[in-house]
Amino acid sequence: MLKTTTHNTMHNNLKAADPTTFNDIFTQLQQHYGHLPWWPADTEYEMMVGAILTQNTNWKNVEKALANLAGHLTGKIAPQQILAMPLDTLAQLIRSSGYYNQKAIKLKALTLWYQKYDFDISQARCIEGATLRIELLAVNGIGPETADSILVYALDKPFFIIDNYTRRILHRIGFELPTGYDKLRLLLEQNIPRNITTYQQYHALLVEHAKRYCTKIPQCQHCPLYCCCQKNIE
DNA sequence: TTCCCGCTAA
DNA sequence: TTAGCTGGAA
Structure with a gap:
């Protein structure tokens, strides 16, 4: 019984x-x-950009924003160009992803972090996962879910x-x-x-x-x- | 109108 | 703990 x-x-x-x-x-x-x-992206940087853009947002709307960016940058989305672009221009390009003013700021912040590794994913991958996670969480606009997505799909760190x-x-x-x-x-x-x-x-x-x-x-x-x-x- | 692969600030 | 951020599709 x-x-x-x-x-x-x-x-x-x-x-x-x-x-x-x-x-x-x-x-x-x-x-x-x-x-x-997964994750659908041509480069690790594009993956990270997508991770920001998809915050509380339908992926379809993100795809449009990514296409807009790629179109404006004539091809692949390069971190140097994102940094060089005026905030308003960036915001308008990613409009379809929602929260575009916030996300434009977030993309700049993400990219500044990436610059620390010369925009080179293999350099970033040399750093320990736990350390990278702390760094990412310190970036304005990157919370735990976005950080872990980047760690898993761009940096190959298991979280x-x-x-x-x-x-x-x-x-x-x-x-x-x-x-x-x-x-x-x-x-x-x-x-x-x-x-x-x-x-x-x-x-x-x-x-x-x-x-x-x-x-x-x-x-x-x-x-x-x-x-x-x-x-x-x- | 609701729902999207959230986060910050307060 | 929650308001505010925001467009686009269902």
């Missing part, structure tokens, strides 16, 4: 994080979506990216999630093998899944995680 502990009842049968479950989720998503070509999608999916599946960005990040990093390829792909899968099935109003019918999910919907 199974006994339900009062502890379980009080916490609505929430799951504890464990490596096997996270591995299962990864496998299921991987089988469904296959390998995803688990936490975004709304990650929280939404894991919450619905039924995990007890700590409040606070770093608490959840550390929890996942302790339960998922810390290698860069896995972290790149895992985050990509979560985002894709949140857009296809685990949307604001979830489409559970043909969800690849249907069986292991408690459908813990508000």
Whole structure:
């Protein structure tokens, strides 16, 4: 006879994080979506620019902004040109990404940080991940999610990216999630093998899944995680 | 009207 | 803890 502990009842049968479950989720998503070509960008610098532009913004609008920038700069988006450009001009070019005045300032700040490494990604990659993370967080306009995105997709440093999608999916599946960005990040990093390829792909899968099935109003019918999910919907 | 791969300032 | 930042698509 199974006994339900009062502890379980009080916490609505929430799951504890464990490596096997996270591995299962990864496998299921991987089988469904296959390998995803993330992050979409021609250069590491463009990746970082995209990370700023997509803050609380639909990626489609970011693509337009990136295309505008590339057009104005006749080709590839170079950090030197971003620094040289007047703030207003930059702001107008990225208008479609929203918060354009703020983001223009943020792009300048990001680029000034990058200049420290001569705009050379291989130089930046020589620095330890934890150090780079502190540096990025000190840049105006770069918070934890943007920092970790840059670390994972441009600098090849393994930090688990936490975004709304990650929280939404894991919450619905039924995990007890700590409040606070770093608490959840550390929890996942302790339960998922810390290698860069896995972290790149895992985050990509979560985002894709949140857009296809685990949307604001979830489409559970043909969800690849249907069986292991408690459908813990508000 | 709501929702987008958030962050800062206060 | 939350107002403010902002355009574009659904």
